């Protein structure tokens with residue numbers, strides 16, 4: 312009974328938050344404060360700069376050995392500053408309707424989405440130069456080839472999904488394995504790269520963790536494999552295959568902190584039409 316009441320309360324709170332944000336967005340749109348050029352031009356096909364530095368490629372050896380790798384400062388510094396400076400306000404993100412994942416998500420793109428859905432989700436993307444260039448670069452053939460080399464697989468790799476997420480104190484992601492990790496065609500061929508863009512460096516500050524056990528939060532730190540402690544410019548790369556036995560998530564965030572991340576998944580081109588639930 313108690314649970315039903317608290318779920319109802321949570322849903323009501325999320326509804327009010329989403330409605331208020333949509334109202335604010337509508338107002339900004341009416342006042343012509345937002346760039347909607349994505350609807351005509353789509354992603355930028357001419358990203359000349361290399362936004363991710365060579366440390367990314369060097370992580371291949373460690374990734375192949377452990378099936379995960381953590382990198383600090385992978386985003387080129389000049390671009391990183393642009394990304395931070397032009398990061399969208401929280402009104403561009405909406406809460407997840409679940410209590411296992413307390414964070415807000417926005418700018419969702421997936422290779423399985425219809426153009427109509429993409430246009431709804433990314434309508435205002437070009438209002439944010441850093442985010443817009445980062446999405447275009449992650450989707451580029453050039454970067455996907457770097458991902459293929461990192462994974463050392465012999466088939467073309469493409470970007471499957473990208474999203475941006477924000478959370479603050481109390482935010483959390485319960486430890487889990489991804490649904491896609493069960494798909495046999497993806498075994499050791501699909502990876503998730505979570506880019507920590509901004510936050511406060513430290514433990515339990517929203518950095519993505521890997522663990523051997525699902526109950527890691529109560530058993531902490533028993534079973535912890537890795538905790539990302541640099542929230543400003545780092546990334547965690549992990550093989551999504553469930554058979555490896557690793558869970559990912561992050562414990563409830565301490566007070567007075569925040570977290571901005573971009574998540575990106577890369578799959579073999581032959582599997583792109585599979586629509587898997589994305590966490």
Ligand SMILES: [Fe+2]
Pocket residue numbers: 487488489559590
């Ligand atoms: Fe996940």
